[in-house]
Amino acid sequence: MALDARTLRLLDTFALRTRRSFYGARQGTHRSQRRGHGVEFAEYRSYELGDNPRYIDWNLYARSDKIYVKRYLEEETVSVFMVIDGSRSLTHPALQLKWHAAANLTTCASYIALASHDPVTVSVLGGHQSPQFWGPRSFAPLGAFLDSEGKHLIEGAPAKIDIVEAARIAATRVRFPGICVVISDFLYPLEEVVTMLSSFRSRNMEIHAVQMLGAQDIDPNPASGGSTLVDSETGEEIGLSLDPSAREHYARKLKEHTEAIRQHCLSAQIHFVPAVAREPLAENSISILSEMGLFV
Amino acid sequence: MISIFGTTITAASPWLLLGIPCALGFLVYIFRVRGTAQQAVVSSLLFLKELPRRPVGRKTFVPPLQFWLELAILTLLLLAVSGLYLARSGKHVAVVVDSSLSMGALYGSGGTRLEQAKRIATLDIQRAPSSTTYTVFSSTKDLTPLSQPHESATEALTTVQGAQQSHRADVLQQHLASLVGDTQYDAVWVYTDRELQNYQPSQRLVVNQLPIDPSTSTNAWIQGIHVESSGTLTVKVGYGGASPKDAVLDGECFDGPSASLAKLPAQTLRLAPHAATTAPLTPSRTNWGYCRVHIKLQDSSLFDALPLDNEGWIANEPTEPSVNLVSSLSAEQLGLTKVKTITVSTETQKDSSQKLPTIYHRTVPQTVPTTSSLVVFPPVGALPWGGTVETQGAQGREVTRWDASHPVLQYVNPSLVTFPEVRPLECPPSATPILFSTGGPIACAGEEKGARYLITGFELFPFEGSRNPTISIFTLNAFKWLFQSSGTTTAGELPTRLSLPESIVEAGYIHPENLKLTLEGSSIAPPAPGVIELQDEDGTARYLALNSFEEQESDLSRRSALSLPAPAPRVSTTSSPTTSRSLLSVLSLVALLVIGADLTRRILRRVRWGDA
Known part of the structure; x- marks a missing residue:
């Protein structure tokens, strides 16, 4: 998944921003929950045996005759966990634009994270989980991983995926809580969506849910006169005549479903971002990144 | 049963025709419900399934070409399975x-x-x-x-x-x-x-x-004519009647078609019922071309019921008798083309209805031959007329004695000959050994069922003419004795097709009436007894006499029995199909099942029309 030079220049202007602080694995640029030896003062603490005398505040000792040590906020990296729905609703050959949009968004977000030396892990639900990528030089392997997964899922034999179970397994592999970006069309029953998101939330992560819909998901308007509609996930078929009233009915149902997910995310402190997969992918990804508020 | 323009069409299983409207309905259903819709993949049917379900294309169904083709195929197959056929109204x-x-x-x-x-x-x-x-x-x-x-x-x-x-x-x-x-x-x-x-x-x-009426079954007929070496005609007359009767046998001889006739001296014969009477007739001239003999009952109170068989014909013109050759070698290889007294044909070219005299070379006939036969050098141990016998031990090649009076050995001195290979023979009971070697008889001649035969235990061929005069004279004597002894008359039944030498360019009856015959290749189809004149390429005329001596037909007092077959169950083409029609129905049924399975597969697997 290569990005052109113009997109990379645009992405260089972005930086990863977290709302919360996390424990990081390495020294980084994000405020950590760990107290240590940063530059930003955090608090005073009574001196205890073993503390380094360098951090004793001698002025305060002169005023109060008590020995205190100064504590500073540690700055560490933040783990970025990108989760892409690899089910057939995104990877079916007829719907693969959604996958490409999701993969492109993942690439862009990862580029920003890797540029600030934050570790990135990509997990494809129904596919594989990548190793943890560190540093800007890992950008190319990450792109290759996404290309490989895309090819495998789009061109491979279709398989039924239990999205809830796949999400649960992916969440168990998180080593350091951090930012989790879940990209899916969320066209599942609401209970399954809630369960899927809860799997990541239970790992104490800052979750951003991106609903990547296709144009045909928003307005299913195939051939005039009628169509046999095939479910990309199950292969189930129904014959329907999608006249304007039926399409209006469908749009209302989709809106209700999206709103229900939004309400859940709001209550669960999950940042929900609706998005539509469209060309050109890079511009579409930057637009979504801007909307997510995660990258500034 | 349907009648259209005078033709009645019916079916062996008419109830199967009900399948045609069923097939029409079936096709309409699957084309309307499944056939015309386009497939579209959607991410999920989660919300679409909740929409009011309405079959697609219900209002816009226009049967495509494939619909009509499949309807035609199904209809034709159903018609075939039902055993549809044109029925005749009459028997x-x-x-x-x-x-x-x-x-x-x-x-x-x-x-x-x-x-x-x-x-x-x-x-x-x-x-x-x-x-x-x-x-x-x-x-x-x-x-x-x-x-x-x-x-x-x-x-x-x-x-x-x-x-x-x-x-x-x-x-x-x-x-x-x-x-x-x-x-x-x-x-x-x-x-x-x-x-x-x-x-x-x-x-x-x-x-x-x-x-x-038995009283109208009296008949006298010519049963055979033969030319003796003295030139006398020997006529065999048959008679079927209640009591012995007198009959007059007469005839005339001709030199040619336009030459004057010379009457044969009439003879009165006393005919006995169901017994052959032989009488000689001597032509007044020796150079006659062909003769006609005629038998007539003398009793005025009787009439000869069958006048067709009262005449007999014989030709004196020497002709080359046709001889059939059964051998692995050709007539050329055997030197038979050098023999001018016979015409050789191979068995494959022989008309099955024609019984030609036969030469069996290094083989034997499996049944007693009904025509004159020459069996030359049969295989070791092979018996004439089929069967085998153990091979003899020592085989003498020296001729010890012979029957010099036999016509085949006329002018032949066998003591001058040393045969390279000789096989002693097991002569048939009706045969007379005419040549002996130290190992036993090596030539047998005989007559059985009215046909002469000669078996030689030594090789006669290839015919070498004057280079081997003793064997050549023996061979020519054998040909003369076997194949030309009955003169030029074809005895027995009237052949349906007669092979002629290729030099013959024209043929036609000159007696009893003039009738031109058509040459088909080198053969003719003679319709009746009589004398046929054969015109050679060089303009010379030859005569061929044909008779029809059928005792079974001529003896009217003894009607031959006709054993009739048992009455078969009545089988009518108007009520049941033939075997081929049944086979057609089975094949059509198989094709119908295959198409039915394909249509069902399309429905179950939702295959779009045109994608299969």
């Missing part, structure tokens, strides 16, 4: 008129038996329903159809009236069973003068036997 009758020699016998004051048979057949045809169709057969050499199948009554009447008198024996016994068993005929009507055996009247086989 199909095979009319067999016996036109053999005996049917030429006078029948009271009403002409001949054949004409009486035609009258009865005409009445039968006129009485039958007008929808009946006919195929008319004549019982001559083969059961020959005289008409096209399914003739109308009017056409059949014309055909029956046109049936020609034959000079041959009938073949009813051989062919009637197969005709009765043929399912294309609903009935077989036979008109004959033969005695019937095992006849059980049925609708399937109706035999009209002409009632014969």
Whole structure:
């Protein structure tokens, strides 16, 4: 998944921003929950045996005759966990634009994270989980991983995926809580969506849910006169005549479903971002990144 | 059963035709419900399933071309499975008129038996329903159809009236069973003068036997003519009657078609019933070309019922008899082309109906031959007329004694010959050994069933002429004794086809009346006894005498019995399909099942039309 030079220049202007602080694995640029030896003062603490005398505040000792040590906020990296729905609703050959949009968004977000030396892990639900990528030089392997997964899922034999179970397994592999970006069309029953998101939330992560819909998901308007509609996930078929009233009915149902997910995310402190997969992918990804508020 | 423009169409299983409207409905259903829709993949049917369900394309159904093609295929297959066929409304009758020699016998004051048979057949045809169709057969050499199948009554009447008198024996016994068993005929009507055996009247086989008055069955006929070496004609006369009668045998000889005749001195014969009488007739001239002999009963109170067989013909013109060769070698390799006294043909070229004298070279006939036969150097241990015997031990090659009086050994001194290889023979009981070696007889000659034969235990071929004079003279004597002993007359039955030398360019009857014959290749089809003049390429004329000596037909007092086949169960083409039709139905059923399975597969797997 290569990005052109113009997109990379645009992405260089972005930086990863977290709302919360996390424990990081390495020294980084994000405020950590760990107290240590940063530059930003955090608090005073009574001196205890073993503390380094360098951090004793001698002025305060002169005023109060008590020995205190100064504590500073540690700055560490933040783990970025990108989760892409690899089910057939995104990877079916007829719907693969959604996958490409999701993969492109993942690439862009990862580029920003890797540029600030934050570790990135990509997990494809129904596919594989990548190793943890560190540093800007890992950008190319990450792109290759996404290309490989895309090819495998789009061109491979279709398989039924239990999205809830796949999400649960992916969440168990998180080593350091951090930012989790879940990209899916969320066209599942609401209970399954809630369960899927809860799997990541239970790992104490800052979750951003991106609903990547296709144009045909928003307005299913195939051939005039009628169509046999095939479910990309199950292969189930129904014959329907999608006249304007039926399409209006469908749009209302989709809106209700999206709103229900939004309400859940709001209550669960999950940042929900609706998005539509469209060309050109890079511009579409930057637009979504801007909307997510995660990258500034 | 449907009638369209006079043609009746019916089906063996008409209820299967109900499948046609069913097939139409079935196709309409699957084309409307499944066939015309376009497939579209959607991410999920989560919300779409909640929409009100309405089958697509209900209002805009326009049958595509494939719909009509599949409907046509299903309809045709169902028609085939139902056994649809064109039905005839009437029966199909095979009319067999016996036109053999005996049917030429006078029948009271009403002409001949054949004409009486035609009258009865005409009445039968006129009485039958007008929808009946006919195929008319004549019982001559083969059961020959005289008409096209399914003739109308009017056409059949014309055909029956046109049936020609034959000079041959009938073949009813051989062919009637197969005709009765043929399912294309609903009935077989036979008109004959033969005695019937095992006849059980049925609708399937109706035999009209002409009632014969025994007092009108007296007949005298020429049974054979032979030329003695002295030039005397030996005539064999047969007689069928109640008591011995006197008859006059006379005749005349001719030099050529336009030359004056020379009457043969008439002789009065005392004919005994059912016994052959032989009488000599001596021509006044020795250089006659051909002769006619005639027998006539003297008793004025009797009449000869069958005048057709009162004449006999014999030609004196030497001709080359046709001889059949059974050998792994050709006539050229055997040197037989150098022999001017015979014409050799191979077995494969022989007309099966023609019984030619035969040369068996290094092989033996498996049955007793009915024509003159020369068996040359049979295989070791092979018996004449089939069978084997253990191989003899030492085989003497020296000729020890011989029967010098036998015509085959005329002018031959066997003591001068040393054969390279000799096989002693097991001579048949009817044979006389004429040549002996130290190992036993090496040549046997005999006569059986009226045919001469000669077996040699040594090789005669290749024929080398003057280079090997003793063997050559022996061979030529053998040919003369075997193949030319009966003069130039073809004895026995009248051949349907006669092979002639290739040098013959024209042939035609000159007696009893002039009739030009058509040469088909190098053969002719002689229709009646008589004398045929053969014109050679160089303009020379030769004569060929043909007779029809059929004792079975001529002896009217002893009617030959006709054993009739048991009446087969009535099988009508109007009520049941033939075997081929049944096979067609089975094949159509298989094709129908395959198409049905394919349509079902399309429905179950939701295959779009045109994607399969």
